[in-house]
Amino acid sequence: MDGEEILTYEAAGARLEAIIARLDSGEAGLRETLDLCREGRTLVEFCATELEAVGQGLEELRLDELVARLESGSAAA
Template identity: 40%
Template sequence: MSEQPEAITQLSFEAALKRLEEIVRKLESGEASLDESIELYAEGDRLKQQCEARLQAAQARIDKIQLGRDGQPAGTTSFDPD
């Protein structure tokens, strides 16, 4: 029923997000038993962590455009969210 942790790491970001949305819908509908809900919640938590890790990795690769004194692009530096 639930994805194995190894299988979750193999999912693309889009596939993991889609599966997470399916889990949320099923949990919100109340159609899952208590045991199934617990399993789904645990799978959803692993999927959320995987999606967050991929987003953080993508964010780390984003370059910030630096503008020169004339307002024109002068180069790039690594993205720093702080």
């Protein structure tokens, strides 16, 4: 990946697929296999962090929605 390119979840997933395909091909040498495994681990960790952040954001939205419902319910009472 280019140093100036911003990594996205989708780009990381696509790169992981390419890494898996290369490893599955059996054509990668020992050093390349090690490098691909290291890169893959970094990408998996990035994706996990992104998913966690999105999950937290969704949870916050649900809490905001719940608070809004409670507030509107108590205002109507």
